[in-house]
Amino acid sequence: NAGVMQNPRHLVRRRGQEARLRCSPMKGHSHVYWYRQLPEEGLKFMVYLQKENIIDESGMPKERFSAEFPKEGPSILRIQQVVRGDSAAYFCASSQQEYNQPQHFGDGTRLSIL
Amino acid sequence: RKEVEQDPGPFNVPEGATVAFNCTYSNSASQSFFWYRQDCRKEPKLLMSVYSSGNEDGRFTAQLNRASQYISLLIRDSKLSDSATYLCVVEATGGGADGLTFGKGTHLIIQP
Numbered sequence: 001n002a003g004v005m006q007n008p009r010h011l012v013r014r015r016g017q018e019a020r021l022r023c024s025p026m027k028g029h030s031h032v033y034w035y036r037q038l039p040e041e042g043l044k045f046m047v048y049l050q051k052e053n054i055i056d057e058s059g060m061p062k063e064r065f066s067a068e069f070p071k072e073g074p075s076i077l078r079i080q081q082v083v084r085g086d087s088a089a090y091f092c093a094s095s096q097q098e099y100n101q102p103q104h105f106g107d108g109t110r111l112s113i114l
Numbered sequence: 115r116k117e118v119e120q121d122p123g124p125f126n127v128p129e130g131a132t133v134a135f136n137c138t139y140s141n142s143a144s145q146s147f148f149w150y151r152q153d154c155r156k157e158p159k160l161l162m163s164v165y166s167s168g169n170e171d172g173r174f175t176a177q178l179n180r181a182s183q184y185i186s187l188l189i190r191d192s193k194l195s196d197s198a199t200y201l202c203v204v205e206a207t208g209g210g211a212d213g214l215t216f217g218k219g220t221h222l223i224i225q226p
Contacts, residue, residue, distance in 0.1 A: 035216075042201070042218035043158065091157055105157040 004029075004094050005074075006106035013082050014114050021077040021109045025094030032075045033103060034067060037089040049075060079111075087113045117141060118204050120217035127192055128225050134188040135220045137202030146205035147178055147185050151198045152219060158201055161187075189222075197224045 005024040013019050025032050034046040045059040049069035060067065064082075069075040079086055089110050093103035120137045127133045139147075147164035162169065164176040164185050175188040189196055202217035 043216040045215070089155075103160075105159065108157050110155075 004092055004104050004106035006090075006092050006109050008109060009107060010110050010112070012112045012114060015083055016081050019079040019082050019086070019111055021079075021090050021092075021111070022074045023077070023092030023094075023106055024074040025092075026104055029094035029096050029104070031095045032069050033093045033095075034075070034077050035091045035093065037091060037108075039088070043091065046077070082111075082113050084113050087111055117215050118202055118217040120200075120202050120220045122218055123221040123223075125220065125222045126225055127222065129192060129194055131192055132188065132190045133192055133222065134186055135200065135222075136184050136186045137217050137220075138182075138184045139202075139204045139215075140183070141204065141215075142183060144204045147176075148203040148205075149174075149176055149185075149187050150201040150203055150216075152201055153198050158216075161200070192224045194224050194226060197222060 004026055007022050011019055011021070023032060030050055032049045035043040036046055037043045047054060047060050047067045048056040049067060051069055052071050054067065057067070064080045066078045067075065075092065077090060089108045091108045092106045095103045118137060118139050121135060125133055125135065149161040149164065150158040151161045152158040162171050162174060162176050164178045166178055168175065168177045173190045177186045185202060187200060199219040199221050201219045204215050
């Protein structure tokens with residue numbers, strides 16, 4: 001039973017390019033969460049999605065960042081026109097239900113902006 | 115006041131010793147609490163949930179004190195492999211799901 005799968009593991013982009021991070025939740029999980037971990041910082045919530053719906057995006061920067069979780073396929077976190085400050089580890093987690101269920105994390109995608 | 119606060123450490127502890135650390139949270143309506151373990155540059159992994167009655171899993175014991183709004187983690191007979199960062203995690207309740215709120219973690223180093 002595969003866990004949460006994220007790819008790529010490492011992503012290098014130049015300033016101004018686009019970054020696409022993918023996350024496939026655990027089998028049977030329909031709730032997906034994205035977190036960002038900046039160097040020397042704790043994990044920060046970005047967005048919570050269910051299939052085809054964004055439930056809570058209160059942690060997403062207002063510009064350049066978007067997320068989707070289509071009916072088919074993985075969840076995608078998209079960062080347009082990346083800047084140096086976007087360099088971080090981006091973790092995806094999934095759960096079966098919304099509350100009182102621990103989230104299972106993927107290995108993360110480490111984004112480096114040159 | 116930060117939502118979830120932990121002493122960042124590092125805690126340097128000799129192998130075999132007992133170590134404990136706390137985490138305080140500010141949202142009194144929080145309902146779910148967890149301890150996650152994160153190794154260097156790896157993803158967080160669930161260590162244990164924290165129940166109102168407290169719970170124990172082998173050498174690890176977690177406690178919840180709602181009145182004082184803190185949770186604790188006790189590790190007995192510490193092993194070298196326990197060296198990691200321990201993240202205190204609190205889940206918000208009611209109306210919207212903003213996911214989990216993570217503390218910045220307590221760095222534990224077990225020394226031989």
